[in-house]
Amino acid sequence: MRDSLHVSIFRPLVRQALAEDVGPGDITTRATVPPGAKAEAVLLAKGHGVVAGLDVAREVFADVDPLVQMAELKHDGERCAPGDRIATFEGPAAGIITAERTALNFLQYMSGIATRTRDFVEATGGKIAILDTRKTTPGLRQLAKYAVRCGGGVNHRVGLYDGILVKDNHIRIAGGIVEAVRRVRDTGTGLPIEVETESLEQVEEAIAASVDIILLDNLDDEATAKAIALIDRRAKIELSGNMTVERVRRIAAMGADFVSIGAITHSAPALDMSLEVERLLSLA
Secondary structure (H helix, E strand, O other): OOOOOOHHHHHHHHHHHHHHHHOOOOHHHHHHOOOOOEEEEEEEEOOOEEOOOHHHHHHHHHHHOOOOEEEEOOOOOOEEOOOOEEEEEEEEHHHHHHHHHHHHHHHHHHHHHHHHHHHHHHHHOOOOEEEOOOOOOOOOHHHHHHHHHHOOOEOOOOOOOOOEEEOHHHHHHHOOHHHHHHHHHHOOOOOOEEEEEOOHHHHHHHHHOOOOEEEEEOOOHHHHHHHHHHHOOOOEEEEEOOOOHHHHHHHOOOOOOEEEOOHHHHOOOOOOEEEEEEEEEEOO
16 A cells, blocks of 8 residues: 655655745745735646645645645545546645745656556556555655655665665675675675676576566566566566556466566656636735
C-alpha cells in the first residue's frame, strides 16, 4: 500500500521553492489584486495521467497564506483526464495567485513521474514489479520516490547508505565479482547483496558468489532468457537497461522478479495542469 509523504520531508523544499520564486514579494499581484480580495479557484487536469503531490501543493498554499483553504476532489494515486477537477481553493486571492506556479511545479513534476510509472506497471500485467533507481533530480529524490509509489511502482534503495549494489566499477576495482562480494560480506552489514552483471559469464560468477539478487543489465531478450534459466531461482533477478513500455510488456513473464527503470524518474514528462480563478467572492 502507498504510504504518505511526511511533511518534514517536503516543507523545507516548499520554503526553498517559494523563496526562489516569490523572493521579497509578488510585485504583479501586489499591483493588481486588492489586499482584501477573496476568490475561488480550481485545479484542472489538462492531460491523462495519475495525480501525485497534493499534500505538497497544500503546503505551498498554507505557507503563502494559511487562510487559503484547499479541498481535494481527487487523491494521490488516482487517474485524471483532461478537464477533471482535481482540487478547489477558497480564500485570499493574492495568496492563491502567488502560490499558483510553485504548487503547479511540484504537482506537474510528481504527477508526471506517477503517470509514467503507471504506464510501466500496467504493461507488466501484474507479472513483475517495477522498481525506481537513484536517477533522480538532486534534492527531490523523496518526492520522486513517493510519486513512483503513487504510480504503483516499488522503491529500490533510497541512497548509497541503505542497500548494497555491486556495480561494474566496484567489480573492476575489486578484481572480479567473487572478490567484490567477499569484501562486502567482510563488512558484516547483513544486508542483501545485489550484483550487476553484463554477460552470462558474470552471471555464473554471481551465482558462484551466492548473492541474493542478480541484476541483468543491458542484455537482449535472448540473453536475458538464458540468464534466467541459468540462475534457476538461486537468486532474485532484476532486469535493467533500455526498457520501454513495449519491451516490459514482452519480457514481464520471463520469470524475473523486478524491472528497474531510470526513465520513470529522470525523464518523465510533466503532467499538464492549470489553476483557474473561477469566482471573485469579495474585494474587502
